[in-house]
Amino acid sequence: MQDKPLSEVIYFKIDRTMRMIKQYSLEQFKAHEVNLTIDQWIVFKRIADQDGVSLKKVADTTYKDPASVTRLVDVLVKKEMIVKVMDEVDRRRYNLHLTAMGKQEYQRLVPFIQELRRKGIEDLSKEEVSQLAGLLDRIYEKVLV
Amino acid sequence: MQDKPLSEVIYFKIDRTMRMIKQYSLEQFKAHEVNLTIDQWIVFKRIADQDGVSLKKVADTTYKDPASVTRLVDVLVKKEMIVKVMDEVDRRRYNLHLTAMGKQEYQRLVPFIQELRRKGIEDLSKEEVSQLAGLLDRIYEKVLV
DNA sequence: GCAAATTAGTTGACGTACAAACTATTGTTA
DNA sequence: TAACAATAGTTTGTACGTCAACTAATTTGC
Numbered sequence: 001m002q003d004k005p006l007s008e009v010i011y012f013k014i015d016r017t018m019r020m021i022k023q024y025s026l027e028q029f030k031a032h033e034v035n036l037t038i039d040q041w042i043v044f045k046r047i048a049d050q051d052g053v054s055l056k057k058v059a060d061t062t063y064k065d066p067a068s069v070t071r072l073v074d075v076l077v078k079k080e081m082i083v084k085v086m087d088e089v090d091r092r093r094y095n096l097h098l099t100a101m102g103k104q105e106y107q108r109l110v111p112f113i114q115e116l117r118r119k120g121i122e123d124l125s126k127e128e129v130s131q132l133a134g135l136l137d138r139i140y141e142k143v144l145v
Numbered sequence: 146m147q148d149k150p151l152s153e154v155i156y157f158k159i160d161r162t163m164r165m166i167k168q169y170s171l172e173q174f175k176a177h178e179v180n181l182t183i184d185q186w187i188v189f190k191r192i193a194d195q196d197g198v199s200l201k202k203v204a205d206t207t208y209k210d211p212a213s214v215t216r217l218v219d220v221l222v223k224k225e226m227i228v229k230v231m232d233e234v235d236r237r238r239y240n241l242h243l244t245a246m247g248k249q250e251y252q253r254l255v256p257f258i259q260e261l262r263r264k265g266i267e268d269l270s271k272e273e274v275s276q277l278a279g280l281l282d283r284i285y286e287k288v289l290v
Numbered sequence: 291g292c293a294a295a296t297t298a299g300t301t302g303a304c305g306t307a308c309a310a311a312c313t314a315t316t317g318t319t320a
Numbered sequence: 321t322a323a324c325a326a327t328a329g330t331t332t333g334t335a336c337g338t339c340a341a342c343t344a345a346t347t348t349g350c
Contacts, residue, residue, distance in 0.1 A: 001255045006191060006207065010266060010278055011170075014163045016208045017281045019337075021156050024288045026338085039306065046151060056328055062151065063161045065308055070330060072306085092315045092328040110146045120288045121155060124280065132280045133155055135273055136162045143169045143265045164307075171308090184336065201298055210338055215300060217336085237298040237345045296347070307335080317326070 014136075021120060028116055034109060035079065039064075041113070043072045044098075047082055048106045052095045054087070081105060159281075166265060173261055179254060180224065184209075186258070188217045189243075192227055193251045197240040199232070226250060 006012045025038050036044065046058050059069040073096065076082045081102035087093035098106060121129055151157045170183050181189060191203050204214040218241065221227045226247035232238035243251060266274055 001252055003190065003194070003255050003259065005194060006187065009262060010274060011163070011166050011262065012187070013278055013281045013285075014159060014166070017285045018156070018159045018163050019208065020285055020288055021159070023338075025156075037305065042151065042157070045148065049148070049150060054328080059329095063164065064306090066329065067309085067331080068307060075305090087328095090316070090328080094329075107146055110148050114148065117154060117156065120284045123283060123287055128280055129155060131276060133158055135269065135277045136155075136158045138268060139265045140158075140162045140165055142268055143165055168308075182335065199298080204299095209336090211299065212301080212339085213337060220335090232298095235298080235346070239299075291350105293350095294348080296345100298345080299343085301340100301342075303339090303341105305337085309334090310332085312331075313329085315326100315328080318324080320321100320323090 024120075025116060032112055034112070036081075039068075040072055040075055041109075043069060044076055044081060044102070044106070045113075047076075047096045048098055048102070051097055052085075054093050054095055055084075056093070058096065076102075169265075170261060177257055179257070181226075184213075185217055185220055186254070188214060189221055189226060189247070189251070190258075192221075192241045193243055193247070196242055197230075199238050199240055200229075201238070203241065221247075 022038050029036060029038070029041075034041075042062055043058055043064075046062055047053055050057075055069055055073060056066065058064075058073075059066040062069070064072075073082070073084065073094075077084055080099055083097050083099055084094045085097060087095055124132070167183050174181060174183070174186075179186075187207055188203055188209075191207055192198055195202075200214055200218060201211065203209075203218075204211040207214070209217075218227070218229065218239075222229055225244055228242050228244055229239045230242060232240055269277070
């Protein structure tokens with residue numbers, strides 16, 4: 001039985017593209033003395049977007065496993081970028097906040113990140129980007145079921 | 146400084162989609178008693194596609210790190226799906242071959258995998274799939290530089 | 291024809307993903 | 321209100337990805 005080559009398998013292309021983006025981004029992080037990995041940045045940014053957000057909420061909205069988020073949060077706390085504060089009402093919950101240093105670093109990073117995001121898609125038109133986003137979402141929704 | 150939400154970042158969408166596909170595929174593998182992970186399958190399939198291919202060639206064409214391939218190959222050898230044979234001419238090189246069991250398993254898996262690939266994209270037209278492939282390739286090429 | 295450079299593959303260290311089992315707390319309901 | 325269910329978060333074990341440093345073999349260039 002003959003199977004199509006990997007290069008024609010769409011999932012393979014998605015995976016390959018994503019790995020390359022991560023690799024490139026991490027290089028750029030290092031080159032600009034950003035003391036974060038990509039995934040640490042994602043969690044960090046999510047907290048910056050909503051001060052006091054809970055760990056669970058971060059996990060849900062980043063589509064990461066709570067176990068992964070627990071560890072990423074630990075790293076960010078160690079790096080003194082965020083703090084974990086137990087919720088006064090619901091003591092199972094931790095609310096996450098940026099430290100002063102975290103806020104400062106966030107302000108420094110946003111323009112850099114925005115530039116980085118642009119880089120890979122700068123040759124694509126607005127329509128193409130939203131097409132791509134739409135197609136990815138449709139696959140996501142489909143497989144989710 | 147205000148940054149767009151993660152849900153609008155295209156790289157985030159790619160990552161999320163890919164993780165979900167892997168998760169779903171692995172579930173299906175387990176449900177069908179396929180004793181392989183997704184990445185083990187990719188390497189296994191690549192060897193099935195070209196009997197005697199070298200480890201380096203597998204790494205290049207799957208876009209995996211040689212270190213990853215070394216380990217994936219080890220697993221496949223332990224599972225007795227493939228064998229590693231030192232090249233007679235170039236003794237740095239190992240040529241990879243499916244075992245009899247590997248061949249049998251490959252034949253069993255191909256239809257199942259083909260069905261699995263279809264699942265996520267069955268609502269997309271042929272044109273949409275090739276659009277998606279093209280866009281991903283363009284990002285890949287762009288960032289590669 | 292030999293030293294230096296290149297190539298194939300391996301190993302170790304670190305970061306992340308995911309599942310499963312677990313603790314502690316809060317909610318629900320009989 | 322006591323038992324049970326659900327929820328937030330953690331821990332453990334396994335699997336990959338990537339980088340860097342390494343060994344061994346082969347090529348290159350003088």
